[in-house]
Amino acid sequence: MSILIKNVLVGGKERDIYIEGNLIDTISDAGSSNEGVREADFVIEGRRKAAIPGLFNGHTHAAMTLLRGYADDMPLHEWLSTKIWPLEAKMTEGDVYWGTKLACLEMIKSGTTFFNDMYWYWEGSARAVSESGIRAMLSAVFIDGFDEGTAKEQIRRNEALYEGSKKLSERIIFALGPHALYTVSKESLCWVKEFSEKHNLLVHIHVSETGEEVEECIKRYGMRPVEFLDEIEFLSTRTIACHCVYLSRKEMELLRKHDVKIVHNPTSNMKLAAGRMLYEELKKAGLYSNIALGTDGCASNNNLDMFEEMKVASLVHKAGSGDPTNMPAQEAFELATINAAKVFRLNSGVIAEGKLADIVLLDLKKVELVPNHNLTSNIVYSANGSCVDTVLCDGEILMEGRKVEGEEELTERAEEVAYELVDR
């Protein structure tokens, strides 16, 4: 299929974007394509709209959207042990499927075309992603609780999931998901490392989200988390380290040395009072283009709106460093687009010929985008997900005029599933 987006703002100029299959084929001055030979199967009028790359949500647990608002304003450990874990223990693959469907809908409606997920019941998530049309990197939570038998099960399960994933759409990318240093044994981490190397898979892991986690690691292994991961040769260009709130200078240097990727989750870190990732220090350490941005799960955010996440990121680092020039709008935008594309090894994150047709059209008539003195500033500091009018992913139209096919039925069913889960 081919799609022509006519008269749309790209980098401040009106352009025509011609999409062939799942790629951006040509970008030309608006109107010039009318004279050309090509007729598109489908035409989108882009006047008073701006085309930006689909946003990347670098770290989430999509199915937890079922738990939105279920437990807030609690101390971290009490929140996990009395609210989140008991419910997760009761979850089924069907719950994960519906929770992920709901999350995919929310992401599409707020201009996100890719997310990096870690959750239980991988197949449930994969089925939801497949149906939604969005792009995702999915990892199964790998927790062995330092138990050898569990570790073996987890390894077998991941081998099977990886094999199975080869049959799925290219939109669904299998990754390994060792949960964290306090839940996964050294032996399993070593297996993950070898399997990831052998099959060239990305590895999604929580690193130094809280101060307690760092202390626990020092007690267990006699060194800080990143030092330990370096020691066991776990770190590589394929490692996606989420949170990274508590890093020493030496740990930052190790991340740089191994070209490790980082996902920053400012809203979740603030809501759980986990701490602030030292963005300006990571930049100084040469890690800027390795950093992506994520919302974390809906139980600790409580939405998946990457526009909001860009703003909160910029605000928390300006306030935290006392420097209002810290993380300017352009950087926040890059964390959610071009940097993330590098982190997740995708041929996207920018509107350019030859790139994946993962495209978001913003409605420039929305009051939050008026006046348009500076589009990037408006995107980061003023917009929210509702400014998105149209979403394409992999050359398919997932939303047009804010309408997604079947959304009412989906939200109704997901809501029933959520209530049934908490009443179970």
Added chain:
Amino acid sequence: MSILIKNVLVGGKERDIYIEGNLIDTISDAGSSNEGVREADFVIEGRRKAAIPGLFNGHTHAAMTLLRGYADDMPLHEWLSTKIWPLEAKMTEGDVYWGTKLACLEMIKSGTTFFNDMYWYWEGSARAVSESGIRAMLSAVFIDGFDEGTAKEQIRRNEALYEGSKKLSERIIFALGPHALYTVSKESLCWVKEFSEKHNLLVHIHVSETGEEVEECIKRYGMRPVEFLDEIEFLSTRTIACHCVYLSRKEMELLRKHDVKIVHNPTSNMKLAAGRMLYEELKKAGLYSNIALGTDGCASNNNLDMFEEMKVASLVHKAGSGDPTNMPAQEAFELATINAAKVFRLNSGVIAEGKLADIVLLDLKKVELVPNHNLTSNIVYSANGSCVDTVLCDGEILMEGRKVEGEEELTERAEEVAYELVDR
């Protein structure tokens, strides 16, 4: 006119809200009003919607919406002196009118029915507010630059504006707006105090927004800002002190003693790296119900979305105090509703019989509000302004089904005005 909102969620139950004139007359169980004798002139179907009080924006400079995205990511003084002040010097009453019209539209579309403003060209703002149907407290910026002649002019101007305001709609409330201690002389502050006492007017003032301001005050007067305001007997239950980022324990006690009201502007304070208002300390000092929430102007936020402001407020205090239970959702919501109603002496801020019909209906089918385990949590942590479906202010319907009369023409004209201003 009478309006019946049928089958709408109020406090978790389906109700009928009967509005007579500008007041909520009756709230009854859904359906029971059908049997009654009353027929409303206008009926709104409220099924799958929730009624909440219209939100209060406690501190803004509405016309600055024209400068949205015009200058960001700059040090505070450079931002003011090279970008904001030069443009403000060129502004006309027409600009202020269009900027305020744009702001009113944005506020209506995001569920705000009251705002507390301080800006130039009072009549321009008043005309915009009058036409928009929203409720506002408007003060003219009072700056004398410590010059006696200017002070006299400002006083005459304020006396005239106050007289003129008596002829306007009750929706428009005149307040005094002495800008700050570093821009207004002691003599003028004393005049403000007397005039406010005589006519029972609220006084809108910036207090201790930055550390520099406090130092300057100590240099000029030998004491901290609130101490000085106490010394000259300026403080009263009518004082609305905005920002209050830098307060000593003693100053908090003085605010409590005089029942001073406080408006907190977390996004603006973060964006300009001004500092964090010590919310938990103010609560301890007994000032909780005196605190309202505001966005500040669009040049330092850069939107007027009070849903976003509630979330940012809660996040910054959880993160800043290291306590995830700090400012729970219910408190953030109260700062933007019932507390604000007390601060601004309005008979509203809650959905109850006899209160002003300033009502917002949320669309519970919006994906951000699904599932609805806890509506207050969803409002504060997940929603944004686009979850608002219908807005009533003073018993008039300002928006229904997200449509505001004339909004396209308004945004187009305001955008032209904004571009003309920066090119002037």
